Amino acid sequence: MDTKRLRYFKTIADEGQITRAARKLQMAQPPLSQQLKLLEEELNVQLFDRGKRSLQLTAAGAALYEKAKIILGTIEDTVHEIKAMDSGEMGTLSIGVNKSCFYYLLEPMGHIRANTPNVKIQLREGDTYTLMQAMAERDIEVAFVRFPLNIEDFTVQYDAITLPAERYVLAVSTTHARSIEGVEVQMQHLSGIPLLLLHRTSGRGQYERVIGAFHRAGVQPNIACECPDAAMLLSLALAGIGAAIVPESTLQAFPTEGLQVFPIANMNVKAEAAIVWQRERYLSGPTRRMLERMRGIYRG
Structure with missing residues (x-):
């Protein structure tokens, strides 16, 4: 069944006359009458009792009319939903x-x-x-x-x-922060501190960059833990397991109560993201x- 023909039928039923329906559909009356005739022939039923002034739905026509409202409403809703998804107003990100x-x-x-x-x-x-x-x-x-x-x-x-590129910082529990003097820390002063570093599950990443910075500074880092999860590293730092080196913005996304943060003064690499x-x-x-x-x- 052609949905366009179904829409013609519903409009005729709504208007009660082919003349008014044709006007609403912005088409001539003879083609609309022809479409109604073709629909009745396709279904092999009479859909309207044709009176002198108006059309009345037959029992079959009334049943089709109720289905047509559901079918055409579903199509309209689907079109609206698809357009909304394409425009970004709904859907899944x-x-x-x-x-x-x-x-x-x-x-x-x-x-x-x-x-x-x-x-x-x-x-x-x-x-x-x-x-x-x-x-x-x-x-x-x-x-x-x-x-x-x-x-x-x-x-x-x-x-x-x-x-934006950003600096790496040292996050350590407030209890252990007492051993660090000043508002920033030099890389040379980190050699005796257990460090917690980000490390990918595979491939080269931030870990290699940070280690490279230590080597260029002539410092042998004391690596206590490697982990790909920044939140876990911060939790370990809070527990006093060691000091976490993370990008500065990481501390803006997770709770830092109980942690003290120090810029690393002479670290010559920055954290980059995309x-x-x-x-x-x-x-x-x-x-x-x-x-x-x-x-x-x-x-x-």
């Missing part, structure tokens, strides 16, 4: 995020909830290597990750919005809208 750069996700998430409450957000946490794999496998559309990306390890190409998505892949409306906002903020 599938994001991967590295905990060490979770801070940069807070603003867009707040904006999404305030302005597009019908958008559902799916978050997946992981280190850069894990999230790049998830994106290649299309489990997520976009990811907030730390450099280096090691793009050469993957078979697909990516585009990115670069986020919002990454797969090049030439179709992106959902919510994702496109978020990326547009992030470009405006960071002018990437």
